[in-house]
Amino acid sequence: MGNKINIAKSIPVLNMSCAVCANTVEKIVRGIKGVSEASVNFASSTITVSYDPAIVSLDDIRKAVQNAGYDLIIEDNPIEAAEAAAREHYLRLRRDTVGAWLLALPLTVYGMLFMHAPYANPIMFVLSFFIMTLFGRAFYINGFKHAIAGRANMDTLVALSTLIAFVFSTFNTIYPQFWYERGLEPHVYYEAAGVIIAFVLTGKLMEERAKNSTSSAIKGLIGLQPKTACRISCDEEEVVPIAILRVGDILAVRPGERIPVDGLITVGSSSVDESILSGESLPVAKTEGDKVLAGTINQKGAFRMKASGVGRQTILAQIINAVQSAQGSKAPVQRIVDKLSAVFVPIVVVISLLTFVVWITIGGAAYFSHALLSAVSVLVIACPCALGLATPTAIMVGMGKAAENHVLIKDALALENLCKVDTIVLDKTGTLTEGKPRVVGEEWLAEADEQSLAILNTAESLSEHPLASAITEWLTAKGAGMVAADEFTSVTGKGIRLTVDTRTYWVGNEAMATDFGAIFSQKLTDAADYWQSQSASIIYYGVESDVLALLAIADTVRATSPAAIASLKAMGVEVHLLSGDNHSAVEHAARSVAIANYKASVLPNDKEAYIANLQTIGKTVAMVGDGINDSQALARADVSIAMGKGTDIAMDVAMVTLITSDLTLLSTAIRLSKRTTRLIRQNLFWAFIYNLIGIPLAAGVLFPVNGMLLDPMIASAAMAFSSVSVVVNSLRLRMSR
Numbered sequence: 208m209g210n211k212i213n214i215a216k217s218i219p220v221l222n223m224s225c226a227v228c229a230n231t232v233e234k235i236v237r238g239i240k241g242v243s244e245a246s247v248n249f250a251s252s253t254i255t256v257s258y259d260p261a262i263v264s265l266d267d268i269r270k271a272v273q274n275a276g277y278d279l280i281i282e283d284n285p286i287e288a289a290e291a292a293a294r295e296h297y298l299r300l301r302r303d304t305v306g307a308w309l310l311a312l313p314l315t316v317y318g319m320l321f322m323h324a325p326y327a328n329p330i331m332f333v334l335s336f337f338i339m340t341l342f343g344r345a346f347y348i349n350g351f352k353h354a355i356a357g358r359a360n361m362d363t364l365v366a367l368s369t370l371i372a373f374v375f376s377t378f379n380t381i382y383p384q385f386w387y388e389r390g391l392e393p394h395v396y397y398e399a400a401g402v403i404i405a406f407v408l409t410g411k412l413m414e415e416r417a418k419n420s421t422s423s424a425i426k427g428l429i430g431l432q433p434k435t436a437c438r439i440s441c442d443e444e445e446v447v448p449i450a451i452l453r454v455g456d457i458l459a460v461r462p463g464e465r466i467p468v469d470g471l472i473t474v475g476s477s478s479v480d481e482s483i484l485s486g487e488s489l490p491v492a493k494t495e496g497d498k499v500l501a502g503t504i505n506q507k508g509a510f511r512m513k514a515s516g517v518g519r520q521t522i523l524a525q526i527i528n529a530v531q532s533a534q535g536s537k538a539p540v541q542r543i544v545d546k547l548s549a550v551f552v553p554i555v556v557v558i559s560l561l562t563f564v565v566w567i568t569i570g571g572a573a574y575f576s577h578a579l580l581s582a583v584s585v586l587v588i589a590c591p592c593a594l595g596l597a598t599p600t601a602i603m604v605g606m607g608k609a610a611e612n613h614v615l616i617k618d619a620l621a622l623e624n625l626c627k628v629d630t631i632v633l634d635k636t637g638t639l640t641e642g643k644p645r646v647v648g649e650e651w652l653a654e655a656d657e658q659s660l661a662i663l664n665t666a667e668s669l670s671e672h673p674l675a676s677a678i679t680e681w682l683t684a685k686g687a688g689m690v691a692a693d694e695f696t697s698v699t700g701k702g703i704r705l706t707v708d709t710r711t712y713w714v715g716n717e718a719m720a721t722d723f724g725a726i727f728s729q730k731l732t733d734a735a736d737y738w739q740s741q742s743a744s745i746i747y748y749g750v751e752s753d754v755l756a757l758l759a760i761a762d763t764v765r766a767t768s769p770a771a772i773a774s775l776k777a778m779g780v781e782v783h784l785l786s787g788d789n790h791s792a793v794e795h796a797a798r799s800v801a802i803a804n805y806k807a808s809v810l811p812n813d814k815e816a817y818i819a820n821l822q823t824i825g826k827t828v829a830m831v832g833d834g835i836n837d838s839q840a841l842a843r844a845d846v847s848i849a850m851g852k853g854t855d856i857a858m859d860v861a862m863v864t865l866i867t868s869d870l871t872l873l874s875t876a877i878r879l880s881k882r883t884t885r886l887i888r889q890n891l892f893w894a895f896i897y898n899l900i901g902i903p904l905a906a907g908v909l910f911p912v913n914g915m916l917l918d919p920m921i922a923s924a925a926m927a928f929s930s931v932s933v934v935v936n937s938l939r940l941r942m943s944r
Contacts (some may be wrong), residue, residue, distance in 0.1 A: 213243055213257045215244075216256055216258075217528075218254055218256060218274070218280065218281060220247065220252050220253060220280075221252070221280065221292055222277045222297075222349075223247075223252060223277060224345075224360060224362050225362075227358075227359070227360035228249070228360050228361075228751060229247040231251035231273060231275060231358055232254060232456055233247040235272060236254060236256060238762045239258075239263055239877060241258050241261075241263030242268065243258065244256070244257040245257070247344045248559045248594065252414065253289075259658065265279075269485075276356075280292065293734035296415070297412075297416075300411055300412050301412055303341075303345075304405070304412045304536070306341060307338050307343065307408050310334050310342075311334075311338060311402050312406040313403075314335060314402070315398050315402055317331050317334070318331060318396075318397060318398030318399075319380065328379075328380040331397035331398065332380055334397065335400045335401040338829055339369060339373065341399065343365075343369070343406065345636070346404070346407075347471075349366075350365070350366030351366075358557065359552040362913065363552055364586045365404070365586075365587070367556070368586035369399075369403050372400040372579075373396075373400040379395050385501045388442070398463065408543070429612050431501075431502035431582055432465075433449060433465045433466075435448055435449060436452055438452065439511065447449055452467070452468055452514055453514070454517055454520075455513065456513070457512070458470065458504050458512050458514060460477075460509065460510055460511070460512060461505070462477070462506065462509055464505050465503070465505075466500065466501055466503050466512070468513040468514045468517045469514070469521045471497070471499070471512060471715045472495050472499060472512050472515070473494070474511040475508060477493055477505050477507065477508025477509065478491060479493050479503050480503060480504040480506060481500065481503045491531035493510070499512060500521070501523045502523040514651055521628035555585065556586070556587065558902060558906065559582045559585040560582070561581040562582045563581070566582075577916060580903065580916060581907040581916065583922075587922040588902060589898060589902055590829050591928040593897055593933050594894045596890070596930060596933050596934055597893075597894045600937035602619050602881055602883065602887070603881065604940045604941055605882070606622070606888070608940055608941060609875075609879050612879070613869070614872050615866060616863050616880075617863065617864075621862035625863065626881040626883075627827045627845070628780065628846055630780065630782075630826040630827065630828070631782050632783045632818055632840070633782065633784050633870075634832040634837050635784060635785070635792075636786065636833075638868075639765065639796055641762060641764075642762065644674055644761060644762050645677050646759070647759050648755060648759035649755040649757070650711045655756065657688065659748075659756075660682060660688045660751045661689055662690055663678070663682060663687070663748055663756075664688065664689055665692055665707075666703055668689070668701075669692070669695050672703075676851045676908040678758065678760070691709055694706040697716065702714050702913060704719075708779075710750055711723075714747070714749065715747060715749075717735075720754060725747070725749055726754075728756065731757055731849060738757075738759035740790060740793055742789075742791050742792035744761065745759060745760075764799050764800060767870060768872060771872075772800045772801060773801070775874055778874060778877060779806070780877070782804070783817075783821075783828075784797050785813075786806075786807070786808050787809055788807060788808070790807040811837070811838075812866075814840035815839040818840055822843075828845050828847075829844055830843070830847055830851070832843035832850070833849060833868070845863050848862070848873070848876075849936070851867055852865060886937055886939070890937060893929075893933065894933055897929045898907060901930060
């Protein structure tokens with residue numbers, strides 16, 4: 208029996224008007240056979256679906272969503288299609304808003320100042336009718352569709368409130384005698400119906416603009432992807448859309464252009480600005496065989512490259528996908544809000560009916576206008592959107608801000624847990640240190656001339672020892688050349704030797720030097736003792752029985768690590784260091800960055816056990832690592848953090864990835880997590896408080912005290928403001944440093 212394969216995709220959703228719509232779409236998709244998980248983000252208008260393609264297709268999912276009055280964009284370029292749809296929706300919304308106000312303003316003037324003028328009621332009837340049918344028709348169409356399906360959303364509230372006001376006013380215009388015969392004046396509320404639609408449209412327009420701002424990080428990343436590339440075919444260049452490129456294509460990249468896809472340079476050299484991905488401000492020199500990444504900027508040189516990663520395979524596309532998935536995820540608190548939103552509209556409709564009944568019961572027919580206005584105000588002021596936008600807008604801004612600062616956070620749960628971390632466990636090699644040995648010291652017994660450097664460079668270039676590359680890089684930086692060697696021999700466990708002009712040169716450890724009868728001077732011994740105390744490996748270089756030099760090689764602590772550890776400590780975070788390296792190396796690394804808690808010679812199981820022990824004493828632990836040997840510990844930690852230049856396995860397991868492998872990003876990520884979580888709480892507080900205060904006020908709870916009744920027009924303005932205020936509050940995070 209074959210394994211079930213699930214595909215996870217983030218798909219743009221169209222026609223959602225509020226958080227209730229988001230819940231409806233999510234519920235519909237979750238109920239489809241073959242779909243294992245579905246999560247709708249109202250703020251970004253996307254649904255993240257995990258499904259089995261052997262059971263259900265995207266077309267099937269789309270049809271189910273369309274039957275409910277919504278739509279999905281499942282084309283090859285869904286992001287571009289979604290942007291086009293969003294632009295069209297925004298322009299239509301702006302047109303409807305302007306049109307509604309052009310008619311609502313004279314309608315308000317008539318309703319407030321000229322209500323007794325000749326033909327005032329028929330004129331107001333015509334104005335409000337056109338506002339409702341021309342500019343507010345979407346509320347009634349969507350509300351009707353939901354009513355047929357036995358559902359209710361924000362459109363239901365707007366449609367009900369305005370229709371009640373309009374139908375009541377129309378009745379009073381056609382048959383005013385009904386009220387005159389009962390000694391009452393037949394009031395009309397056409398202006399309420401028209402202005403409610405104008406205000407709600409205004410709120411939606413402002414909300415749409417604000418929501419677009421929350422996704423600016425994603426748009427910025429997408430903007431880094433070139434639309435076209437210069438492909439070389441049969442020695443001729445042709446500009447082609449990036450979508451048709453395939454792995455193996457040869458591309459030409461000119462000075463100043465963005466690199467279109469990931470690949471390897473085949474001809475030429477240049478320097479490349481990789482700051483958008485690495486955070487490094489200095490351009491990186493690239494030559495034949497070096498890897499270049501999509502979205503980075505070629506500087507002055509021209510080169511040809513062979514595509515190795517196209518479309519969704521590029522590093523940039525993977526980052527965009529990771530940020531989108533993270534922004535679409537839900538924090539645990541959002542699940543509670545979703546359940547509340549699902550019953551919010553029916554509860555509001557019931558409260559509106561009760562309001563009407565209570566007013567009529569208290570005052571009879573004389574209070575009919577009060578009862579109607581209060582019931583309409585309750586329908587209008589209630590705002591499920593504020594609740595629905597509270598969490599996702601904050602998460603979208605927080606995730607986007609993190610991505611801009613080279614921190615990829617996998618989901619909302621990781622974001623929420625990150626702010627609770629009080630203990631961080633670091634791996635040493637590749638995390639605290641560079642993860643790459645380099646020459647950190649040299650001691651020459653005689654002056655290092657060009658010949659001796661060239662012989663050493665030749666010897667190490669022929670060696671397969673792990674430390675050889677560190678020496679050749681160091682020598683290349685010194686400008687060392689090469690010589691012709693007559694003979695080369697590798698001595699297992701000791702080093703290498705080669706013959707140049709009948710003389711035997713050797714490079715290796717102390718045992719190698721002893722084999723040649725080398726005599727160590729006090730100067731050499733002191734230098735070796737010092738570097739060994741710094742946990743460096745000692746390499747000796749000599750000719751026959753004479754020692755020429757001593758080289759010290761070590762994996763150095765990253766330049767930013769001391770400041771990063773100090774910053775974490777200042778935040779009250781306890782830092783631990785674990786490594787499989789020997790005790791002296793770990794102790795030296797810990798001392799150099801002022802970490803008091805460290806442990807050496809630990810195996811992967813030991814790392815996991817160490818973290819589990821910290822958790823048993825009540826610590827919330829984050830593990831930071833970069834290798835396969837860290838994957839167990841990463842999985843055990845409350846929050847797992849991978850270095851971006853580490854292994855794919857570590858990055859797959861981790862909840863958070865530091866793209867630049869700079870540990871100073873740890874404190875940045877924790878601060879962002881705390882600010883985002885604080886924003887979520889603020890948004891939820893104001894959304895709940897708004898509805899808890901607004902609905903009773905609209906129902907007329909203060910009327911017995913001070914005679915206050917909330918006009919439906921004011922209620923609609925308040926409702927529009929509530930959604931916008933939540934989004935604007937989230938956007939404050941974008942402005943923070």
